[in-house]
Amino acid sequence: MRRHSLAAAAALMAVAGPMVIAAPAFATAPPASVTWTKCPAYSDEVLEFLGLPPADRPAFHELWARAECGTVAVPLDYRKPRGRTITVAITRLKATDQKRQLGSMALNPGGPGGAGYLLPIQFGLRPGTAKLNERYDLIGFDPRGVGYSTQVDCEPADGPPPTSPITKRQAKQQYAELVRASRACAAKDPAFLSQITTGNIARDLDRVRAGLGERKLNYYGVSWGSWLGPVYRSLFPSKTGRMWVDSVAIPDPRMDRFEAERAMATHRSFTRFAAWIARFDDTYHLGRTGRQVEATLxxxxxxxxxxxxxxxxxxxxxxxFEIGLTAGVPSVDWTLFARALADLRTWTGTTAPESLKRLIGGPGPGGEPPAGLPELFNETAGQAIFCNGDGGRRDFESAWKAYQDRLRRYPVTGVTSHYLPPCAGWSLPVERIRLHHGGGSLVLSGHRWETPSVFEWTAEMHDAVGGKVVTIDDDVHGSVLDSADCLARVARFFETGSVGARTCEGIPVPTGPDDLPGPQAFGTQSRSGLHP
Known part of the structure; x- marks a missing residue:
């Protein structure tokens, strides 16, 4: 429940003029190949730290014994294909039905900055997604800058921001610190950091395809992965097979617009939450109508x-800030957060109510991370990918003015939005990718009520790249694989190329105050989708 890390949101300063980078010719590049290596070993301590229940560990080890691990050498700068090279780490879980194998399917969890090395195993551990491994080789990969791939790590900005209310003077001090930290980051290895872009990661993915000997690459991605997929399809239309992207990203990656529209969607989600709370006023006592609940909160x-x-x-x-954050949660958590809000409203004790402590939870796994723990997210890569693609405004005054406007328009949840321009001060060039209607079959699934990937972006992406839209009637980020009807649709698409009906139910809202959420599966993203 703490305010988002400024380091995760930040990058720095005015940029050079935007440059349009087209797909490079590979005629002079060395042939792509995979260097297969021994897979890393993961102890039970590592699996416990990753949240894998003991009962599932034998299945993990069985799947991991089937996996193949390797690296693909790629040009750091595709304009200089025979210059400096870096490596991209990949995993492969071969199809169990090789006689009817349909090709390779690359998997991406989003972020940006998320590691995909273990995604084939995570898919294999779940009965629904394991079906995809029957006829597809599942390909995991750590994008450049992440995990086992070549990376550079920067120090985050010093110290967390103060809790709300934040004054303009405090915000300016934080802005100056972010500029300092991001300038230092960009100067650490500008040749490398300037090349951590969505376009280059798509080009890396095509080198992976070639190294695997595949004529076309199939793909499943969520969140930022729903931007990477269409970029790949735009750059390599003849190399794209079947592609499904979920929780569709904004096709115009301007961080100022991104923040404004996310704030709107958060308020919209909150009004649904308030209406739901009102249905159970005998339990929560926060208001008998949605408007009354909104006013109370x-x-x-x-x-x-x-x-x-x-x-x-x-x-x-x-x-x-914490009250605003609590009010903007997805519906799977409504029962927990409504109880905490109701308790906090009347609580007079010196210790926190149990409902609030349940939300905050304990300190996590605790202690030092065990040896051999794989990196699941890289903040430096996430910052570089965002900011090397951000063409929005980066000055302090415009961001502060927009934040003040959000406080007025969204009196409960506006406080949870960013008051600093996320890429202020980032001094590396901006890559512009022109999206196109491309080859292969494409499905874009958008969640009507979710916050991290605003539903309206799905239609915008469809206009830019084509494909078919599936509307999911829920508010849970990246949940297409978490409901039986939607998952069946995904499996059918990858098996036959047909998507069927253009809607599916998704995750239902709680039926009442006693309808508590279940545990998340191993390795899944946060339900709140804090990383776009």
């Missing part, structure tokens, strides 16, 4: 902002 947020609660058993105070 707006007053509550203002009160907590003016008078933060410091409980003796929590390491940080609960202020207006």
């Amino acid at each position: 707006a007053a509550m947020r203002a009160d907590f902002e003016a008078n933060p609660r410091q409980f003796t058993d929590l390491p940080f105070p609960i202020g207006g």
Whole structure:
């Protein structure tokens, strides 16, 4: 429940003029090949740290014994294909039915900056997605800058921001610190960091395809992976097979627009939550209509902002930001968060209510990460990918003005939006990718009510790249594989090329206050989708 890390959101300063990079010719590049190596060993301590239940560990080891691991050498700069090279780490889980094998399917979890090395195993551990491995070789990969692939790590900006309310003076001080940290990052290895772009990762993926000896590459991606997929299809239309992307990304990656539209979607999600709370006013006592609940929580947020609660058993105070964050959650968590909001409204104890402590949880696995733990996310790569593609405004004043406007328009959830331009000060060139209607079969699944990938972006991406749209009637980021009807649609598409009906139910809203969410599967992303 803490405010997002500024280092994860930040990059820095005015950029050079945007440049359009077209797909390079590979005629002078060395042939692509995979160097197969021994897969890393993962101890039970590592699997425990990753959240894999003991009962599933034998299945993990069985799948991992089938996996193949390797690296593909790729040009750092595709304009200089025989210059400096880096490596991209991949895994392959071969199809169990090789006689009817349909090709290779690359998997991407989003981020940007997310590692995909273990995704084939994660798919294999779930009965629904394991079906995809019957006729497809599942390909995991760590994008350049991430995990086992070549990377450069920068130090994050110093210190977390203060809790709300934030003053303009404090925000300016944070802006200056972010500029300092990002300038230092960009200067660490500008030749490398300038080449961590979505376009280059798509080009790397095509080198992986060639190294595997595949004529075409099939693909499944979620969140930022839904941007990478269409970019690959635009650059390599004749090399693209079947592609499904979920929680569709904004096709115009301007971070100022990204922030504004996410804030709108967060408020829209909150109004649904408020209407749901009102249905159970006998339990929560926050209002009998959605508008009454919205007014109650707006007053509550203002009160907590003016008078933060410091409980003796929590390491940080609960202020207006935390109330706003609690009100903007996806529906799978409504029962937990509604109970916490109801308890906080009337709580007078010195220790926190149990409902709030349940949300915050314990410290996680605890202790030092075990030896051999794979990297699941790389902040430096995430920052570079975002900011090497961001063509939006980066000055402090415009970002602060937009933040103040969001506070007025969204009195409960506006406080959770960013008040600094995420790429302010990033000094490396911006890559522009022209999206096109391309080859292969493409499905874009958008979630009507979700916050991280705003539903309207699905239609925009469809206009830019074509394909077919499937509308999922839920608000859970990247959940197409988590509901039986939607998962069946994905499996049918990759087996036959047909998508069937253009809607599916998705994750249903809770039926009442006692309808608690179940545990997440091993290695899945946060339901809130904090990384786009």
